[in-house]
Amino acid sequence: MRVDMLGPLRVEVDGRSTGVGGPRLRALLARLALEPNRVIGHRTLIEDLWPESGEAGAPESPMVALHSLVYRLRRALPEPEAVCSEPAGYRLALPDDAVDILRFERLARQGREELRAGRHAETVEHLSRALASRRGEPLSDIPRLPFVEAAALHLEEVGLGAVEDHAEASSFLPGGGPPIVELERLATAHPLRERLRALLVGALAAGGRRAEALVAYEIHRSRLAEELGTDPGPELRALHLRILREEHARAAAPAVDSERAAPTEGGARARGRPRATRAGWSKNTADHVRRQGGRTTTRRRATGRIPAGDVGGARRGGQDPAGIGGRLRRRRPYARGRAGTGLRPRARPPYGRGGARPSKPGRSGGRRRGRPVDRRDPAGPGLL
Numbered sequence: 562m563r564v565d566m567l568g569p570l571r572v573e574v575d576g577r578s579t580g581v582g583g584p585r586l587r588a589l590l591a592r593l594a595l596e597p598n599r600v601i602g603h604r605t606l607i608e609d610l611w612p613e614s615g616e617a618g619a620p621e622s623p624m625v626a627l628h629s630l631v632y633r634l635r636r637a638l639p640e641p642e643a644v645c646s647e648p649a650g651y652r653l654a655l656p657d658d659a660v661d662i663l664r665f666e667r668l669a670r671q672g673r674e675e676l677r678a679g680r681h682a683e684t685v686e687h688l689s690r691a692l693a694s695r696r697g698e699p700l701s702d703i704p705r706l707p708f709v710e711a712a713a714l715h716l717e718e719v720g721l722g723a724v725e726d727h728a729e730a731s732s733f734l735p736g737g738g739p740p741i742v743e744l745e746r747l748a749t750a751h752p753l754r755e756r757l758r759a760l761l762v763g764a765l766a767a768g769g770r771r772a773e774a775l776v777a778y779e780i781h782r783s784r785l786a787e788e789l790g791t792d793p794g795p796e797l798r799a800l801h802l803r804i805l806r807e808e809h810a811r812a813a814a815p816a817v818d819s820e821r822a823a824p825t826e827g828g829a830r831a832r833g834r835p836r837a838t839r840a841g842w843s844k845n846t847a848d849h850v851r852r853q854g855g856r857t858t859t860r861r862r863a864t865g866r867i868p869a870g871d872v873g874g875a876r877r878g879g880q881d882p883a884g885i886g887g888r889l890r891r892r893r894p895y896a897r898g899r900a901g902t903g904l905r906p907r908a909r910p911p912y913g914r915g916g917a918r919p920s921k922p923g924r925s926g927g928r929r930r931g932r933p934v935d936r937r938d939p940a941g942p943g944l945l
Contacts, residue, residue: 562640563654564594564814565661567716568696570703574639584704585610589630590704593644593653594660595712602650605625609708662699662716665691669723670933676726690922721751728760739764747775751782759797774804775836792929797821 563573570587573578577735581587592609595603608624610630620626631651635641645652657663668691675684703709712893724747729738744761751757758781765774778793778801785791 562638562643562655564590564655564818565701566663567661567699569701572638579637579639581634583633583637586634586637587628587703588706588709589634590653591700591712592708594649594655594891595662595708597653597663600647600650600652609706612707626655662712663695665694666719668694669719669726672723672730673726676730681730681733681834685727685734687726687803688730691723692720692727692844696852698739706810713751721747721757725756728764732760732763738767738837741765741768747771748768750779750900753788755781755794755797758793759791762797766800766807771807775801778804779785795818903908 565573566573569590570581572581572590581590588610589606592606603624610627611619613619631644631646634867635644638644643654645654647782657667672684672687675687676679692742700709700713705714724743728744741761741764744757744764746847748754748757748761758777762774762777762869765771765777781797785793788817793801837841905916
């Protein structure tokens with residue numbers, strides 16, 4: 562005989578199912594089947610089956626009601642001798658594998674042990690058998706007594722752990738992968754379960770749906786921040802960072818190539834604004850230096866580059882007639898100059914801002930300040 566409770570309660574004998582009528586009878590059978598081959602005391606059975614003892618609806622004689630209920634259960638089972646009477650209580654004489662709940666827990670426990678040992682194929686095999694034995698909500702047709710509620714919560718936790726372990730082990734197998742639809746359904750039903758969310762994000766990213774993976778992470782992060790005022794755990798944050806780095810590497814590759822692209826036919830770069838650095842000076846900048854007599858400006862836009870080895874000045878045979886390359890290596894940056902270029906700013910005139918330019922003796926032409934000079938010949942007729 563087998564007792565299945567991963568769904569509506571049923572009793573199987575030689576492949577034939579037998580129903581058990583009455584909510585109290587099903588509750589008694591479920592309480593005995595949760596601990597097969599163990600003696601459950603009379604007082605424990607009475608408290609579990611009639612938690613409202615002393616209130617309206619409770620039997621006047623709980624012990625008599627319990628014996629009567631056991632008698633009815635024996636008549637309903639195809640093997641009445643399975644319910645054994647003991648001096649301290651009652652016992653259901655069945656092996657553990659004859660109860661689907663205990664078999665499910667054993668397979669889930671074995672699957673987790675295999676996962677910790679790194680044997681992913683064995684993990685998937687055990688957990689697939691465990692998950693296939695579920696027929697719906699556990700203990701669904703049994704009255705929601707306190708022990709039934711506790712057993713249902715425990716089975717739900719075991720079931721979620723089995724799904725998570727199965728999904729994690731499947732991701733390591735070639736050609737396998739966790740069921741994304743099932744993970745999305747469970748993540749929606751259990752929004753605060755972080756390992757389930759991490760498996761969903763990882764499965765979406767592994768399937769090439771990185772945008773959806775980032776959205777799934779952001780939904781979880783926002784919920785934690787709004788409801789609990791906290792952040793996701795370190796494992797989920799590390800997974801999110803890996804996904805971002807992959808996206809950044811893919812997006813940044815074209816930008817790096819465009820920066821290093823060769824000049825176009827007109828001599829101008831395709832993108833960006835080239836800088837006049839110590840590695841090389843543009844040809845237009847060198848021409849401007851030649852025209853300005855050794856002075857240049859950092860605002861001038863460069864359109865081409867000369868080899869770095871040619872920088873050094875005309876005295877060394879290079880293409881830098883003003884000797885800018887040597888000045889970059891020798892001079893310190895000035896406070897009012899271009900920081901880091903070593904170009905010296907133009908000095909102010911010694912006579913100060915707004916002052917008059919002094920006259921220079923011997924200078925031909927121009928206007929001189931001061932008293933006018935009489936240029937007539939002293940020997941001329943005007944002085945006789």
